Amino acid sequence: MCCVSIQGRTKSDQPAVLESTRAQLHAKRGCREHGAALMANPHPQYRTSRRTMLRGMGVAMALPWMESIPVWASEEATSKSPDERLASPKRIATLFMANGINPRHWHAEGAGEEMKLGQCLEPPNARPTSERELATIKRNKIVKDSINRISRRGLIKSTAAFSTAFVFPHIVPRHCVAGSGLRSPSETIHVAGIGVGGMGGNDIRASQYAGARIAALCDVDRGKKRAPERHGAAANSILVRPIGDKDFPDAARYRDFRQLLEKEKNIDAVIVGTPDHTHAAIAMAAIQLGKHVYCEKPLARTVYEIRKLTEAARQQRVATQLGNQGHSFLACREFCEAIWSGAIGDVHEVHAAVRFGGGDPDRRIAQLKQQHEVPKTLDWNLWLGPAPFRDFHPMYHPGGWRGWRQFGSGVLGDYLCHLVDPVFWALRLDAPTSIVAEAKGYDPKIHSKVFPRSAKIRYEFPARGTRKPVTLYWYDGDLYRPPDSDKLTGGRYKLPIPGREGGPGLGVLVVGEKGHIVYESHGARNWRIYPESRMKEYMGERPRLDRPGVRSTGLLNYNHHRDWIHACKGYEPAGSNFDYGGPLTELAALGNIATLMPGTELVWDVKRMAFPNHPEANQYLHYRYRDGWSL
Structure with a gap:
């Protein structure tokens, strides 16, 4: 598709420009060659102005609207007779939603603190009872405040940035979300992995695939990790791979998670993939530092630990996710819909x-x-963590701890x-x-x-x-x-x-x-x-x-990890x-x-x-x- 803009020229010279343009286009074999020729030897009439550039980025559609704001809002305009109002500038803005909407539910009336949002824009009337509801209200307040504070320059910057995002959807500048408590979707979350064998290693790899940068790794056992293994039935088996010495060469390595949290000031989030008995101590230390936490299931070993972690995460307002990855499967949502629809009563x-x-x-x-002697590669005291002391036994580590109440x-x-x-x-x-x-x-x-x-x-x-x-x-x-x-x-x-x-x-x-x-x-x-x-x-x-x-x-x-990474940037809770x-x-x-x-x-x-x-x-x-x- 080739588009030629003639807006801004006088009515008298528009036909001439159109005829000249048609002749030039037909003289070329196609739009691509035509564009290349213009770039190589630009004619003055094709040189791009500031306004043309902004228009191409989508801003020109917003400028007339901005110019009309004083007309809409002024008392003088609203007090005029219908005939007098015909002389006011008339602008049109078109929104297209393919699946259709109820327009009345998407309108906002009034301004400032008295602004009333339509049904689809209004937060829940009930007192918020969950992190999800609080996030919804937060987003609505951000939208309302942004509307009240909007300026011509701010609109130009934001519209240009969002127009760019349509072409480069993963690159959104920080200023587009500045002041909202949100981080740009394109910003990288720096993650530390604590416990890198088995599922911990898999969580670390999955988080990297979801867009995170693995900045640091920690494990109490520096020995050879278990070989990759398949989990599940043959038709749906998944390869689980622990982290080896050659993986993530740029990540700092630690044995004690407390040293990691003390030295790695720039990490944003922590993955806890250790045995059950150390989940609470590690996750709590990270939460208290304001770090987001992904914790393997079960969340902790005791009811008290679970309750304290839940309360702390809520108070610190950090993004959290339990490692029950099936929760993010589409089949899980499909099943829930079957129950909610009354398919089986x-x-x-x-x-x-x-x-x-x-x-x-x-x-x-x-x-x-x-x-049994403690392996030289293992810090047994750190492995025990908060649990009462017990002599080392290979039935506990590396893989049998789950069957013992003290650890699993x-x-x-x-x-x-x-x-x-x-x-x-x-x-x-x-x-x-x-x-x-x-x-x-x-x-x-x-x-x-x-x-x-x-x-x-x-x-x-x-x-x-x-x-x-x-x-x-x-x-x-x-x-x-x-x-x-x-x-x-x-x-x-x-x-x-x-x-x-x-x-x-x-x-x-x-x-x-x-x-x-x-x-x-x-x-x-x-x-x-x-x-x-x-x-x-x-x-x-x-x-x-x-x-x-x-x-x-x-x-x-x-x-499941991408859901968490998105929450780490301040968006909807995982x-x-x-x-x-x-x-x-x-x-x-x-x-x-x-x-x-x-x-x-x-x-x-x-x-x-x-x-x-x-x-x-x-x-x-x-x-x-x-x-x-x-x-």
């Missing part, structure tokens, strides 16, 4: 199952009698944040009112150092809004399974029960009044409505949504920020407490953070840190 039961468990507790504890959160802490996340979101479950656990062959007096071989946990959630009460069942190991298909459907149709033969090894069954939904771990993968006729009725001809950005990069969904991920993780911590008191129904007071019917259970809400460590 009101939900009253949820069954989440993991086919493997904690192993034989007697055999695991017996192995602790073996003595068991199968429940490992997978609940993945499996339960979609229903926690869709049903807005929040905190349970009671928890009770079963654990065959598990004696807390003997086996308290480890988790049960197999467990069944029942959570009761009260009604909330229009949602009815919900019962959530958790099963892990080989001794407990969800009910069979015939019991759930009355034999009318077959269900692939999670944890049972024919069903996913890790999965969730959602029981509704009109049907069932079964999905796999991590973001409600492969969710499906049963009976099949209801699935066809709901989906119609729509295609299923796949996980974004996974197979193409070999990473565990960099979109989807699984600590206000959401904290209460989700508390479910795992509460369930682990229940397994220490099997058969006892624990009533949970979420506000007081206590078990009023069994105060002896409160001792498990936290533990005493070693000297020199605190939150």
Whole structure:
């Protein structure tokens, strides 16, 4: 396309210019050659003026509007008769929205503090209860203040910058968002990774892919990292690669995270990929310095730690994200929409199952009698962190710590944040009112150092809004399974029960009044409505949504990390920020407490953070840190 502007010439010479221009264009073979010739030997009439340059950048459309502002706003103009107003300058501005809008909802009336925003521009009327709502109100105030302060020069600068952004969408100058508390989308977030093996290494790589710069790395073990390994079933497996010595050569290296935080003043954010027992200490130290935090799941090991981190992040107003990457999968949103649309009616039961468990507790504890030397590459004291001292054993490090209560959160802490996340979101479950656990062959007096071989946990959630009460069942190991298909459907149709033969090894069954939904771990993968006729009725001809950005990069969904990086720049909070991920993780911590008191129904007071019917259970809400460590 070739465009020739004749605006600004007199009416008498416009036809001549048009004829001359047509002749020149036809004399050339195409617009490209014509443009090249003009650039090589510019004619005076084609030399670019300041106004022409601004017009090309989109500013000229705004200048007449700016010139008309005094006319619109003046009392003299508004007091004129209709005939007199015809003499005022007339301007036109056109907005095109392909999907259509209700125009009345997008108007603003008045000025200054009395400005009234239309329905689509107005923040929620209710008192803000979440970080997302606060961010929405903040953005609306920024827009309103910007409208009230706008000047001709400011409009020219901003319009020119945004016109440039259409051509270079990732390059937006700082002044476009200056004063708003936001950072330019093109600015780089400098990230430090603490804990670079396993998932920590993968989070670091994914954050770099999402646009962050990895400025520093920290790990207590300088030895050879585990080899890359595949996670998940063959069809959906993901390659997880720890960080090696040759990776990120420009990043500063540390062994103690406290030294990193002290010396690396310019980092903006921290990724915590260490064992569960050090999550809280590291994340809290970063938050108190005003650093944004991405923390692997579970958020922390104890209820007290989780609650303190959630509160601190809210007070410091830092961007946070829990490492349950399935929350950012498109399939997870698709599942939530199915629940919200009433595709299976009101939900009253949820069954989440993991086919493997904690192993034989007697055999695991017996192995602790073996003595082992601390590897020379490992700082064992730093690895222990706030946990009480214990001699080194290879069953703890490098990979077995998750199965020991002092360091990990068991199968429940490992997978609940993945499996339960979609229903926690869709049903807005929040905190349970009671928890009770079963654990065959598990004696807390003997086996308290480890988790049960197999467990069944029942959570009761009260009604909330229009949602009815919900019962959530958790099963892990080989001794407990969800009910069979015939019991759930009355034999009318077959269900692939999670944890049972024919069903996913890790999965969730959602029981509704009109049907069932079964999905796999991590973001409600492969969710499906049963009976099949209801699935066809709901989906119609729509295609299923796949996980974004996974197979193409070999990473565990960099979109989850990109969501966090975007929040680090001051934009909308990440989807699984600590206000959401904290209460989700508390479910795992509460369930682990229940397994220490099997058969006892624990009533949970979420506000007081206590078990009023069994105060002896409160001792498990936290533990005493070693000297020199605190939150």
